[in-house]
Amino acid sequence: MTRLAVNLGLGLSAVVCNQAKDYKRGLKATFKTMALDETYLADLETPPATEPLDFDALFTPLSPTERQVFQLYFIDDLTPQEIAAKLKMKRLAVYKHLSRGRLKLKQEVKQHDLN
Incomplete structure (x- = not known):
């Protein structure tokens, strides 16, 4: 098995595991397609909470x-x-x-x- 295949398998298993957790929690998570080329990490950051x-x-x-x-x-x-x-x-x-x-x-x- 190549390194790429192993990494892909690990990544997919993590996605499946998280989707199962979401479903188990009752969120009934849906698979959504995301354009990775248009996604920036800066957009995903949340501002720090001012107070707890x-x-x-x-x-x-x-x-x-x-x-x-x-x-x-x-x-x-x-x-x-x-x-x-x-x-x-x-x-x-x-x-x-x-x-x-x-x-x-x-x-x-x-x-x-x-x-």
Whole structure:
């Protein structure tokens, strides 16, 4: 096998692995074509945050359990199965807390016209 074939195989496996993670997370990632010739790294850089986000304030509308699930999922980057084991609840309950929490936050955004 040539070095190019090995590198290509490693690159493709990384893409597949990341796509599987996105799908598993429920993002249902889509493959998009990107013109590499027109992409510049400078365009991809995000400006530095002026102040850190206050997650306690963001998660205020949520119940204490939903807050805990959101923190473990979005901040600590745990999977629903890991969260269920840590909080001693069923995995389906974790999904329900995430779903209800998202709905509450969407309603909060609509109510205060933060969109």
